[in-house]
Amino acid sequence: MKIALLGPRGTFSEEAAYKFDKNPEIYLCNDIIEIFEKVSKGEVGYGIVPVENSLEGSVGVTLDLLMSKDLKVYREITLDIHHSLMVLPGTKLSEVREVISHPHALAQCKNFLREIKVKTRNFPSTAEAAKEISEKKLKEAAAIAPRVAADLYGLEILKDDIQDRDSNQTRFLVISKYDHEPTGNDKTSIIFGLKHIPGALYHSLGVFYKRNINLTKIESRPSRKALGDYIFFIDFEGHRKEVHIKKALKELERKTTFLKILGSYPRG
């Protein structure tokens, strides 16, 4: 399966790819728009893009591209973000003088780093920190990175799960030219704009409430057309081919200025 994702190798995006497909053929991209373009042109069948992290919030670029490009959501993949401390094989924790990683990862492992009392240094990505240890054979340094980076760069894991909080999750979307067939346990993602009439959002949500359709995400963003004008990103339970969902979407279309159905896919 040809899959485009954010490079370099050894990141959480790559972990998400392996969760989607056991034996992926990976195409690394430099930014998220390149992933959308590779899928649009048919160079790859699927793209994996981060859409939300529980600590950092939404990935604005991804939301904007879902709005502007004509691709579908084929799957969602939610990843628990586990940080591991990795070293050259043989290095002991007591020998580590410096820990290197992306500043977000260092920040998320503050408590552990305070305990072991060592210097830290910033790297552009967790994977590049792991690569540095491996390539330069740094014996007194350790990297904070995902497990997959240890396999990739021949490092040894000294300690798993060194992050402060357990609730660090990233949700990825698999984008494609088509969405997924019904499985019986699905979600649907849509984007819509509101008319400037009183109760516009209230009545739009009523379309779902009166049919007992559960919303799992409700996010609005300024439309960037005028102040006070917003677009809504909503995920709900059910597949767009189910009768009650079809009816809801038809009714919603009449209540909105536009309605874009990003697709239906199995619950992650």
Place this chain on the structure above:
Amino acid sequence: MKIALLGPRGTFSEEAAYKFDKNPEIYLCNDIIEIFEKVSKGEVGYGIVPVENSLEGSVGVTLDLLMSKDLKVYREITLDIHHSLMVLPGTKLSEVREVISHPHALAQCKNFLREIKVKTRNFPSTAEAAKEISEKKLKEAAAIAPRVAADLYGLEILKDDIQDRDSNQTRFLVISKYDHEPTGNDKTSIIFGLKHIPGALYHSLGVFYKRNINLTKIESRPSRKALGDYIFFIDFEGHRKEVHIKKALKELERKTTFLKILGSYPRG
């Protein structure tokens, strides 16, 4: 009136300050958190912070600080963003070889720049571009900046309103320790969290709809606590001291996990 705002001098924040008060005593800050802190400590009575631009979207830092700090919204100021082309007094348009400004400003004047066919160069702010022309006496350069920068740096305006689109507006909030007394034509800003029950947002909005209270802003952001957990920023017409608004807020409080009233203030 002591007012803290983002530096340097000659920016749209300063234009907003003059719209709020004819003769402000200005305290320049390096970032938005410094403005909140100066107001919290009582070093200034008011702070002016950008909250949303019609082209760029919301200012995330400001929304986060409204959530985490204990300050009130005292006024809103909406500014039409007009870009002007300014030069050393005496320089003619035909003599201009280079236009300098902040990259956003250059991007927003694309059509005009294409017409006059000159090089462009990026500066950290529109005001600093104006300052450069003035201090280095650049005779073949022009800056794109707000009118207020021309006054400040002794430049001459060659052309006003050179931006591509007319709908470029920035909304600023005046923050203070207190909100504003009722004027009869007011708005109220609130933040709340939703319970994880079906229809939670629908019922929260119903509180306003059934009382004919008009919403002017509805924005949600991930709470950064867990995926699928959002906080809502809502502005509506009316003052928190009016009876029907009081009743709405009381009912809303029972439907939400928390409710923070940022304050009531005259409509801008």
